[in-house]
Amino acid sequence: MANTEKNSYTLLFAIGMVVIVGSVLAGLFGSLNGQIKENQKKEKKQNILFAMGITKATISGNADDAGSPVDAIEADAIFTKYVGDNQYIIEGAKATKTNKAFAVNVKKEGQKAKEAGYVRKLPLYVGNVDGKKAYVVPLYGKGLWDAIWGYVALEADLKTVKGAFFDHKGETPGLGANIKESFFYEDFKGESIYNGAEYKGITVAKGNNDPTNKRKGDNKVDAIAGATITGDGVTAMIKTDLKMYVPYFETVKAN
Amino acid sequence: MAEVAEKKEKQKEPLFSKKNKGLMTDPLFDNNPITIQVLGICSALAITAQLKASIVMALAVMFVLAMGNVVISLMRNIIPSKIRIIVQLVIVAALVIIVDLVLKAYAYELSKQLSVFVGLIITNCIIMGRFEAFALGNGPWKSFLDGIGNAAGYGLILIIVGFFRELLGSGTLLGFKVLGDPIEKTGLYALGYENNGFMLLAPMALITVGIIIWIQRSRNQSLIES
Numbered sequence: 001m002a003n004t005e006k007n008s009y010t011l012l013f014a015i016g017m018v019v020i021v022g023s024v025l026a027g028l029f030g031s032l033n034g035q036i037k038e039n040q041k042k043e044k045k046q047n048i049l050f051a052m053g054i055t056k057a058t059i060s061g062n063a064d065d066a067g068s069p070v071d072a073i074e075a076d077a078i079f080t081k082y083v084g085d086n087q088y089i090i091e092g093a094k095a096t097k098t099n100k101a102f103a104v105n106v107k108k109e110g111q112k113a114k115e116a117g118y119v120r121k122l123p124l125y126v127g128n129v130d131g132k133k134a135y136v137v138p139l140y141g142k143g144l145w146d147a148i149w150g151y152v153a154l155e156a157d158l159k160t161v162k163g164a165f166f167d168h169k170g171e172t173p174g175l176g177a178n179i180k181e182s183f184f185y186e187d188f189k190g191e192s193i194y195n196g197a198e199y200k201g202i203t204v205a206k207g208n209n210d211p212t213n214k215r216k217g218d219n220k221v222d223a224i225a226g227a228t229i230t231g232d233g234v235t236a237m238i239k240t241d242l243k244m245y246v247p248y249f250e251t252v253k254a255n
Numbered sequence: 256m257a258e259v260a261e262k263k264e265k266q267k268e269p270l271f272s273k274k275n276k277g278l279m280t281d282p283l284f285d286n287n288p289i290t291i292q293v294l295g296i297c298s299a300l301a302i303t304a305q306l307k308a309s310i311v312m313a314l315a316v317m318f319v320l321a322m323g324n325v326v327i328s329l330m331r332n333i334i335p336s337k338i339r340i341i342v343q344l345v346i347v348a349a350l351v352i353i354v355d356l357v358l359k360a361y362a363y364e365l366s367k368q369l370s371v372f373v374g375l376i377i378t379n380c381i382i383m384g385r386f387e388a389f390a391l392g393n394g395p396w397k398s399f400l401d402g403i404g405n406a407a408g409y410g411l412i413l414i415i416v417g418f419f420r421e422l423l424g425s426g427t428l429l430g431f432k433v434l435g436d437p438i439e440k441t442g443l444y445a446l447g448y449e450n451n452g453f454m455l456l457a458p459m460a461l462i463t464v465g466i467i468i469w470i471q472r473s474r475n476q477s478l479i480e481s
Contacts, residue, residue, distance in 0.1 A: 010335040017342065021349045028353060032360040039363035072364060 041102055042072050045079040051151035051165040052127045052134045054082055067182050083136075086126040091119045093247040101125060106140040106241075107147070122244055132156050137245055141237035144229040146170040148179065152188070152242060158249045161202070164188040166234060176230030187213045187221040193238070195219055199246050201239040204231035270396070278400040282408035288381045289412040290468045291478065295381045299413055300460040306429050309417030311365055313410025315358075315373060317403060319350045320382050324402035327390035334391075343386045344377070351376045381409055416463045424454030 003009060046069035049055075056065035059078065070078050087101035101123040113120040127134040133156040140149045150166035166179040178184055191202050191213075205220040206228065213221060223231040269275075288294045295316075302308045326346050327334075334342050355373045358366035366373070376382065385405055390398040421427055426434040426444075435442015437450060453459055472478045 004333060004335045005337070010337055013333070013335055014338060014341075017345060021345055025349060025352055028356055032356050035360040036356070036363075039359065043363070 039072070042075045044102065045075045046070055046072065047151050047165045047167070048125050048136050048138075049075070049078060049082060049127075051136050051153040051163045052082065052129055053153070053163045054078065054127070054129065082127045082129065083125050086128070088124045088126065090122040090124055090245060090248045093251050095124065095248055106138050106149070110140060110241075120244060122248075124245065124248075127153070134162050135249075137242055139237040139241040141233045141241070143168055143171050143179075143233040144176050144227075145172070148230065148233050148237070150179075150234070150237065152238065154193070158253055159192050159194050161188045161191045161193065168230070171230050172227070175224065176227040178224050178227065179230060179234060184221075184224060190216045191221060192217055192219065193242065199243055201235065201242060204235045206231075275397065275400055278397060279404035279407070282401075282404040283411060284408075284471070285475065285478065287408040287412065287471075288384075288405050289409055289464065290471055292381075292384075294384060295379050295409055296461075296464070298375060298379060299409075299416060299464060300457045303413055303417040303460050303463075304420050304424065304455045306414065306417040306421045307365075309413040310410075311358075311362075313406065313413050315354050316376055316379065316381070316409060317406035319347060319354060319376055320385060320406040321399055321402035323347050323350055323382060324385055324390040324398035325395045327386050328393060328395040328398035331391050339391070340383075340387075343383060347382055347386070348377050381405060412464065412467060415467060416460055419463055420454045420459060423451050424459075426450045 004013075050069045054070065056068040056070055057063055059065075059070055059074065069075075085097070085099060087098055088095040089098050089101055089104060090096075104121050104123040106123070109120050109122070112118050123138060125136040127136060135154045135156075135158060137152050137154070138149070139152060140147065142148065146169035148166065148168040148171065150164060152164045153162040154160065155162045164185045166185055168177060168179060171177045171179065188202060193199065193201055200219040203220050204223045206223045208218075208220045208222045210218070210220070211222055282288060285291070289296065289299055298312060298316075302312050323343075323346055327343060330342070351373060354376070355366070358373065385401060389401045393401070418428070421429075422433070426432060426437060432442075434448070435444045437444050
């Protein structure tokens with residue numbers, strides 16, 4: 001047995017350990033990554049359906065389940081039923097029907113859009129709920145600590161919010177993390193993203209003084225106390241990301 | 256210490272000798288990591304609002320602790336003592352990443368609930384404590400038993416606390432409505448019973464652990480510190 005107290009031994013041991021552990025973990029990640037991606041895609045489908053108002057309650061008929069998304073096992077089938085092939089990639093005012101809307105990485109597109117002349121690819125999911133169209137737009141932005149994202153569903157008039165879903169990577173529990181809670185996202189329902197003919201978005205506003213959200217026409221929802229920056233992140237997502245769809249929405253409305 | 260332990264191993268102890276069994280059963284009761292050593296309390300408070308999360312956390316810790324103990328024990332003669340804590344950390348971190356990846360691939364919903372806490376296994380004091388106190392000085396089989404025993408002791412408390420918190424807090428067990436339906440007012444709820452929402456908050460986990468400690472010490476007076 002080598003002298004385990006020698007510096008050279010210690011150094012070699014450390015290097016060897018890092019190489020072995022590193023390659024084992026890399027190999028495992030490679031083999032499981034496909035399954036993990038599949039799970040994440042299912043979660044996206046659950047969230048899109050949730051924003052459209054298709055929750056576990058729609059399937060089970062039990063009002064208790066209204067706060068939960070549809071079961072992951074059924075997500076694929078339910079998504080096919082309500083959205084199916086009605087997925088589009090929008091470039092400027094032009095929409096292409098595709099089944100690759102999920103392949104668009106909203107985060108990476110946002111980074112690419114900084115280059116001059118790049119026309120951003122925007123995924124759009126059009127659901128059919130009770131005979132009415134619902135347009136679901138994915139959003140991606142930043143909160144206080146890390147990424148936040150969400151889906152906003154618009155009614156067939158392309159002005160009124162039908163529903164919303166937000167999630168986050170690492171906002172403060174009890175404060176910013178509450179954007180996931182029903183009392184926050186429920187407020188968006190019925191709000192308009194237009195003020196007259198002008199695009200306004202929806203502001204997460206302090207001092208809105210409308211806790212039950214009775215004023216639907218003011219483009220504002222109540223902020224969460226103690227979560228100013230996360231709330232501002234949500235406002236910014238809707239202001240910028242959702243606005244990029246407006247040229248396309250105008251063409252839809254014109255028809 | 257290490258030499259003595261190895262000499263004993265050479266005498267071909269049966270796999271489940273009385274002493275080896277003791278390695279597994281002691282941490283369940285009289286040397287329980289949570290109620291006697293008061294280690295790993297943080298996760299016991301954080302994830303026990305549901306029985307399912309408690310069981311998964313117990314199994315994940317058991318896997319990491321048993322495997323980690325064996326790996327450390329096999330390496331105990333070649334680990335340079337100067338960097339042994341770092342080596343222990345690397346091994347436990349690698350095992351935790353394995354658990355995390357497997358959960359993400361095969362139990363995605365659960366991994367979303369547990370995500371932060373799976374990461375926190377790395378800092379669970381029971382794990383580093385057993386590596387340092389046991390695995391570095393004992394053979395792999397004994398270390399394996401010690402790991403299983405300590406994780407079982409930890410898991411036992413987690414499951415007891417999870418059982419009472421979910422039953423009294425939500426009226427369910429593993430998601431099944433065992434006490435009837437609180438909205439439809441069936442079963443126990445028809446008699447006017449209500450769920451105790453306080454059970455779902457962290458303080459009640461601490462109180463439940465306290466009650467377990469109380470019962471344990473009143474049954475075995477020798478555990479009471481003077």
